[in-house]
Amino acid sequence: SPETTVTVGSQTYARDEMTNVTPHILSKVGSNLHNRKYHPLNLLKQRIRDHFYKNYVKPRGNPIFTVVDDLPPVVTIEQCFDSLLTPKDHVSRKPSDTYYVNRHHVLRTHTSAHQSDLIRMGCDQFLVIGDVYRRDTIDKSHYPVFHQCEGVRLFTERELLISKFSEQDMEGLTVFEQGPRIPAKQAPHTQDAVVLLEADLKWTLTRLAHDIFGKDIETQWVDCYFPFTHPSWELEIKYKGEWLEVLGCGVMEQEILNEAGAGNKVGWAFGLGLERWAMKMYDIPDIRLFWSQDSGFLSQFRVDDANTPIKYKPVSVHPQCYNDISFWIPDNYTENDFYDLVRGLGSDMVEQVELIDNFTHPKKGRTSHCYRITYRHMDRAVHQEEANKIHALITEAAINNLAVEVR
Template sequence: MILRKLLFTFHIRNNCTRGFSIVHPKVVQSISLLNQNFPRDDYTNVTEKIISHLGQNLHLQEGHPINIVTQRVLNYFYASFKNSRGNPQFSMYNNLCPIVTTAQNFDSLLIPTNHVSRSKSDCYYINQQHLLRAHMTSHQSELMKSGLDNFLMVGDVYRRDEIDRTHYPVFHQIDGVRLRSKNQLFPNDNDLDIFELGDYTENIGSQDKQACHTLEAVKLMEFELKSTLLGVAKSIFGEDFKYRWVDTYFPFTQPSWELEVFYEGMWMEVLGCGIMKQAILTNAGITNKVGWAFGLGVERISMCLYKIPDIRLFWSKDSGFLNQFKNQEVNAKITYRPISQYPQCINDISFWLPNDKEYCENDFYDLVRTIGGDRIEQVTLKDDFLHPKTGRRSHCYRIIYRHMERTLKQEEVNLIHKKIEKEAAKQLFVNIR
C-alpha cells in the first residue's frame, strides 16, 4: 500500500493558484487546471469530481482534523531536531503543486516502466506526461537537488481506489527525508565509512542493506529512523499502544519497513519507511551522503485518533462536524460525536461486461463517484458470474447510498441509480441486466 503512497513533482517557486476549470472534450481537446492548460490524449482519465478537490487544501485549514494531526507531526520534528543555535533542522513544504510529470512521480523514484502503480487504473492522468500526484514522494528529488538535507512535505494526493468508509480518491500524506554524511554519522571514528568499496550506485543487496552501503551506516540510520517514527507515533497515540515493525518492499527504499499499530482488534499499517535507494541520491547529484525517508497517511491516523467512522466526513462542510475540532488545542483529546445517523439506501446494479472492450473496475467506481458524489458510502462486488455456454461475464454491484448531512429519499436515489446505469452502458460499453 505504501508502495502506491510515495511519488510526484514539485516547484519550489510554486506557481499554482486555487481554482480549476474543465472544458468538455467534445468542444476543446484541452483541460485547464490551476491556471495551466494541458492537451488531452488517450491517457486522460481525471474526472470533474476529482478536479473539484484541487485547491481545497484541508491540511492548511486551521481547526480541521487534517490540519491538527499535521501540526502534531510537525511539532514533534521541530522539537526533536534542532541545530546548534536551537533552530529546527527540518524545513516544511505544504503548498507544492499537485500536478506532476510522470518523470517526477515514477522515474525519479526508480519505479519500473512496467510497474502496476503506473497504470491508468491506479492513477489520475491529465495526459500521458502529466498526472495528479499519487504520493508526496514525487517531490523528493527536486527538493534534494535544491540543496535540502532535512525536509517534510504535506499535501493532497490522488489515487483511484475502491469505495468504502476508509477509502477516498483524495487523501493527505506527510513525507520526510533526512540525509547524513560520513562525518555526521561517524564524527569520532575515521576508520568507519558509509560506503563499501566499489560502485556506490549499485542497487543490489538484501533487506539487511544495499550492497553499496556499509552495515554500520545502515544500522545507525535504521536506529534513528525507527526511533524518530516511533516517537511521532507516541506523540500522537500516547505511550500505551501496541506496535510492530514489518519488513516490506518499495522500489525507492532498501531495506524497507512498515509501522503497524494494534487498533480495534487488528493490526493497522500507519506508515512506510526505509533507507533511500542510493541511485535516487546519485541522480539528484548527491554522492557523499545516505538517507532515510518515510510517508504516512494523515486521514488514517486522524480516523484512529479521533474515532471518525467515515473518511467522507473530512470533506464535510457541516458545522456539526467542523465545530468539534474548531478552536481546539492541538494536543486536545477529541472523540468525534456523530452528528446524526441517517439511514442507508441500497440499490444493486447488474450488467454484462463487454466482449470486445477492456473493462476496469476502477472506471466503474469513478463513474459512480462522479454521478453520486459523496452520497455514495460504499460499492461492493456482490456477484461475479461467468456464463457456462456463452462465456460472457456478469458483475453485480451493491451500491450503498447515505448522505452525511441529511436523509436521502429513495426517489432521489433511484434517479441517481438510473443515471449510473445509463452512463455505465454508454461509457463502459456494458449491457445492463
C-alpha cells in the same frame, strides 16, 4: 476548449489518449484541507510539524526539518515514477490506478514525487505535506483524494556515525562500500550504515507515533517493498485489537540521491496518510467526513491549540439505502472506471460500492459483475426515491460510457 484541454487550478494541459481525470476529481484540486484552519487534517499537520520542530534542532535551537505544504498536485511522470525508480510495468503507473492529466502529467499518487526536486534544491531534512490522488474502491476508508506527509532525512558519513560513536570509536567505520545487493542492504551501503539508518528511522517514527497516538500504543515493524527504498518497512499500530498499517518507510535508494546531486549522503524516507492517522486519533468513522461542510462535524475541531484532545461524536447518523446493479463487462473494462463513474454521479451520497458477484459464463466466456451500491450522505438523509434516481443515472451512464450490458 474543454474537448482538447484539461484545466487544473490555474494551469491548462493538452488532453490526449491517457487523460482520465474526471470533473469530480478536478473539483477537489485546490481544496487543500491540510491548510484549512480548524480542519482536523490541519490540526494533525500542526502536531506532526511541531513534533519535528521541537525534537530535532540545531545547536542554537532552530529546527532542522523544513516543512513544505503548498506544492501543486500536478507532477510529471518523471517526478512521480521515474525519479523514484518505479519499474515501467509497476501497477502504480497504470491508468486504472492513477489519474493522468495527459501522457506527461499525473495527479501525484504520493508525496514522494517531490523527494528528488527538494534534495536537488539542497534540502537535507524535510517534510512534504499535500493532497494525493488514487483511483480506488469506494468504502469508509478510501477516497480518491487523500493527504500524505512525507519525511526525508539525509546524513553525511560523519553525521550518521557521530550520532552513535565517539571520535575514536568512529575510526575505521564507513557507510559506503561496493558490495552485493542483498535483502538486508543495497550494493553501495555497508551493514553499519544500514544498522544506523534503520535505528534512527525506527526510533524517529516510533517516537512520532507515541506522541500522536499516546504513550501506551503498541507498535510493530513489518518488512515490505517500495521501489525507492531498500530495505523497507511498514509500521503497524494496535487499534481496537487489530494491527493496522500506518506508514511506509525505508533506506533511500542510493541511485536517487546520486541522481539528485547528494551522492555523498545516505538517507531515510517515510510516507504516512493523514486521514488514516486522523481517523484513529479523533475516532472519525468515515473518510468522507473530512470533506464535510457540516458545522456538526467542523465545529468539533474548532480549537486554537492543536494539542487539545478531541474525540469525534457522531452528530446524527442517517439511515442507509442500497441498490444493486448487474452487467456484462466489455473486454477493456476496469473496476475503477465504474467507481469513478459512481463517484462522479453519486458524489458524496455513495458510502460504499461492493462487488458482490463476479461470474464468468462457462460457454459464452463473458463475465458479469454485480455491485451493491450503498447510499448514505454524511450530512443529511438520502431517501430511497432519491437513491433510485441516482441509481438510474448511474445505470444509464454505465451503458453509455463503459459499454456494459445491463442484465
